[in-house]
Every structure is written in C-alpha cells, then in structure tokens.
Amino acid sequence: MPYVYFQTFGCQMNVADSNELCDRLGARGYQPTEDPAFADIIVVNTCSVREHAEQRAQVRIGEYARLKKKEAHLWVIGCMAERLGEVLKKKIPGVTAVIGARSIDQIDTIIDSLLPNQTIESLSVKKIHEASDFVSVMRGCDNYCAYCIVPYVRGHESSIPASILIDTIRKKVETGIREITLLGQNVNSYCDNGVDFPDLINKVADINGLQRIRFTTSHPKDCSEKLIRTMAEEPKCCRHVHLPVQAGSDRVLGLMNRRYTAAQYRERIAMIRQYMPNADITTDILVGFPSETHEEFEETLALVREIRYTTAFMFAYSVREGTAAAGFPDSVPQEEKLARLRTLIDLQTDITKEIYAGMAGEQVELMLGARQEKRRRDWMARDNGCKRALIACDGAESGMILKATVVRVSGMTLICERTAL
Numbered sequence: 041m042p043y044v045y046f047q048t049f050g051c052q053m054n055v056a057d058s059n060e061l062c063d064r065l066g067a068r069g070y071q072p073t074e075d076p077a078f079a080d081i082i083v084v085n086t087c088s089v090r091e092h093a094e095q096r097a098q099v100r101i102g103e104y105a106r107l108k109k110k111e112a113h114l115w116v117i118g119c120m121a122e123r124l125g126e127v128l129k130k131k132i133p134g135v136t137a138v139i140g141a142r143s144i145d146q147i148d149t150i151i152d153s154l155l156p157n158q159t160i161e162s163l164s165v166k167k168i169h170e171a172s173d174f175v176s177v178m179r180g181c182d183n184y185c186a187y188c189i190v191p192y193v194r195g196h197e198s199s200i201p202a203s204i205l206i207d208t209i210r211k212k213v214e215t216g217i218r219e220i221t222l223l224g225q226n227v228n229s230y231c232d233n234g235v236d237f238p239d240l241i242n243k244v245a246d247i248n249g250l251q252r253i254r255f256t257t258s259h260p261k262d263c264s265e266k267l268i269r270t271m272a273e274e275p276k277c278c279r280h281v282h283l284p285v286q287a288g289s290d291r292v293l294g295l296m297n298r299r300y301t302a303a304q305y306r307e308r309i310a311m312i313r314q315y316m317p318n319a320d321i322t323t324d325i326l327v328g329f330p331s332e333t334h335e336e337f338e339e340t341l342a343l344v345r346e347i348r349y350t351t352a353f354m355f356a357y358s359v360r361e362g363t364a365a366a367g368f369p370d371s372v373p374q375e376e377k378l379a380r381l382r383t384l385i386d387l388q389t390d391i392t393k394e395i396y397a398g399m400a401g402e403q404v405e406l407m408l409g410a411r412q413e414k415r416r417r418d419w420m421a422r423d424n425g426c427k428r429a430l431i432a433c434d435g436a437e438s439g440m441i442l443k444a445t446v447v448r449v450s451g452m453t454l455i456c457e458r459t460a461l
C-alpha cells in the first residue's frame with residue numbers, strides 16, 4: 041500500500057487544498073502517514089504571505105529531500121510553488137514536482153501526468169474522523185491591499201459554480217461531515233450566474249444532514265446587510281463573523297488600500313450586532329505599517345477597546361517584495377513595531393479572557409470535534425460562535441450537537457457540562 045505525507049503551511053484555503061489532494065490520492069490507493077521517511081509521496085503545501093513563511097517552508101522541503109526514500113516523490117504545492125515555479129527544483133534538489141496554487145483546479149490531470157499508472161477507484165475512500173471540513177468557494181483576489189502578495193500569486197477572483205459546490209458538500213455530508221466552512225479571500229464577492237454569497241449559503245443550508253455553516257473571510261467594504269440578515273435568519277449559520285479591520289486610522293487604511301474608513305467599519309459592526317447581538321466578531325490587525333505614527337496606532341487600540349473582538353490575529357508589518365507597500369518609505373523601527381504588537385496583544389488577550397469569563401453559567405450549543413487522546417471521555421468542542429470548549433460525555437461522537445452549561449472557564453476554554461440531548 042503506498043503512503044502520502046502532508047505538511048501544510050498557511051491559511052485554511054491551503055488546508056482545504058491539502059484535504060482535496062489527500063482525497064484524490066486516496067482514490068488512487070494512497071493512505072495518509074505521519075512519517076515522511078515512510079511516504080511514497082511527500083506533499084508540502086506552501087504559503088507566500090510572509091517572507092519568513094517561505095523561508096521556513098524551504099528549510100523543511102530541504103529536510104524532506106534528504107530523508108525521503110530514494111524513489112519517493114516530493115511535491116511542492118500552493119502559493120510559493122506558484123510564485124517561484126520550476127526555480128524551486130533547482131533551488132532544492134530532490135523536489136520532483138511544483139504545482140502552483142492556480143493549478144489546483146486541474147489537480148486530477150496533474151496527478152495523472154505525475155502518476156501515470158494509477159487508477160481511480162472511489163472518491164470516498166478516506167475515513168473521516170472529524171465532522172468538520174473546509175470547501176473553497178472562490179479562488180484569487182482583486183482587492184490589492186498594499187501589503188498583500190495574494191492577488192499576485194493566486195490571481196483574479198473566480199467563483200466555483202454553485203452546482204459543483206453543492207455536489208461536493210453533499211458528498212462530504214454522506215461521509216459524516218456535519219460542519220462546513222466556506223472559504224475565499226473575499227467570500228462577499230462570490231458570484232455564479234446571479235447566485236451571490238447569501239444565496240449560496242441558503243443553498244448549502246438546504247443540504248440534509250449538514251448542521252453548521254461557517255465562512256471566512258469577509259472584506260468589510262463588501263459585507264452586505266443581505267449577508268448578515270441571511271446569517272441571522274438561517275439557524276445552520278454559526279454566529280461568527282471574521283471581519284479584518286487591519287488598522288484604526290483612516291490615513292493608514294487609505295495607504296493600505298483597504299477602501300473603507302474606520303467609521304464605515306464601525307457601521308458594519310453595528311449592523312452585525314443589530315441582527316446578531318451575541319455574535320462572536322473576530323479580526324486581523326497589522327501594526328507598524330510604513331509611516332504609522334504612535335497616535336495612529338492609538339486609534340487602532342481605541343477601536344479594539346470599543347469593539348471588543350472575541351479574538352484577533354495580530355501581526356507586525358514586514359515588507360513583502362512585489363507588493364505596493366514594498367516601495368513605501370518605512371519609518372517605523374523594528375523594535376517599535378514589536379512593542380506596538382506586544383501592547384496590542386496584551387490588550388486583546390485581556391478582552392478575550394473577559395469575554396470568556398463572562399460566559400460562566402451560560403447555556404451554549406456545542407458541536408463535538410476531536411476526542412482527547414488521554415482522557416477519552418473529554419471532547420474538544422466549539423460553541424455556535426467561535427469559542428472553544430471542553431466537555432466530558434459518554435456515548436458521543438464527533439459532529440454531535442448538544443446543549444451544555446458553562447460550569448467554569450479556564451483561560452480561553454469553556455468547561456461545560458451536558459444539560460440535555
């Protein structure tokens with residue numbers, strides 16, 4: 041039996057692409073392994089968002105090239121594969137194929153050319169252990185934020201036809217999937233012959249057996265009232281909106297080419313809270329953008345204090361060659377960027393802990409995820425927003441939804457007890 045080993049860097053779209061490739065290789069008889077030295081194919085799915093991410097991936101690919109079996113394949117896929125192309129084969133001897141992010145839709149044809157004598161048996165051979173999965177609904181991005189390499193690497197936006205998505209999700213539900221996260225760099229731009237993203241959510245919600253729908257990411261400029269109303273009206277839609285703000289200063293937002301002001305962003309938040317008062321709102325923030333002043337950074341802190349995100353992904357700006365911002369004079373010293381990042385993380389961590397602490401005694405609806413390795417009665421779970429939970433129960437399985445009470449809070453985990461079936 042041949043084996044495949046996956047190493048995935050980067051965002052959830054990469055995770056979705058790795059899962060997709062794993063399914064396709066599974067249909068050709070390949071089983072996943074945890075040991076790269078044992079694998080017949082090693083796949084490294086790469087990210088180009090930061091220079092550091094590319095460097096890490098290249099080091100790892102070099103290690104795999106040294107330890108792999110002599111005849112094993114070493115495939116590099118994803119954004120760095122798209123950006124550097126065949127150069128990677130010269131740079132890292134041992135790489136046998138480079139498959140860019142834009143080619144992922146032709147993956148069957150590519151596998152056929154790389155593994156010519158393999159036949160497809162069935163597309164549902166992979167055993168599903170968990171009940172959640174990702175599905176990319178769009179590829180590419182047309183927004184060209186000044187700091188971001190994604191549009192150059194992944195290309196223009198294109199939407200995957202709704203009929204294909206519904207068919208894909210239906211098949212996943214047949215294998216035990218109960219929760220789907222719809223992915224795109226900007227899902228609000230989804231458009232397939234008049235079917236927009238809220239329409240797609242309604243179509244996905246009609247699939248029998250599917251219990252929860254999540255999605256990410258929404259660009260604030262396109263986050264429409266129709267989308268928020270659809271979420272509020274559709275019980276399968278989780279109460280979680282990830283809305284990257286990036287900065288609290290209008291001048292910095294303008295430089296970033298985000299195409300909204302802080303006031304317009306605040307209006308979107310007010311709309312979300314009007315329709316779904318208890319929704320978890322999360323964000324991305326970039327500090328130390330070229331020429332960001334201390335006062336402008338304070339505007340970001342003020343916005344974070346006011347909005348009270350449940351959690352946030354926070355980064356210090358680092359230059360990415362090939363983007364517009366790479367040409368901006370960068371007057372913020374590295375130590376200052378890191379100091380701002382620490383201040384922001386401390387503030388957000390306090391807010392996150394307060395929000396979690398405020399959940400004590402509340403009733404929540406949990407979906408069970410993975411079982412704990414050592415304490416087999418304990419399950420990791422997620423509430424109807426984005427909060428993590430731990431619950432002990434017998435006779436359970438991944439994907440089960442149950443009502444629970446938050447009996448206490450441990451840092452950023454809700455410790456729950458089951459209250460009813």
Ligand code: SF4
Pocket residue numbers: 181182183184185188189190191225226259
């Ligand atoms: S919306 Fe902006 S940050 Fe997000 S992928 Fe597109 S260009 Fe990059």
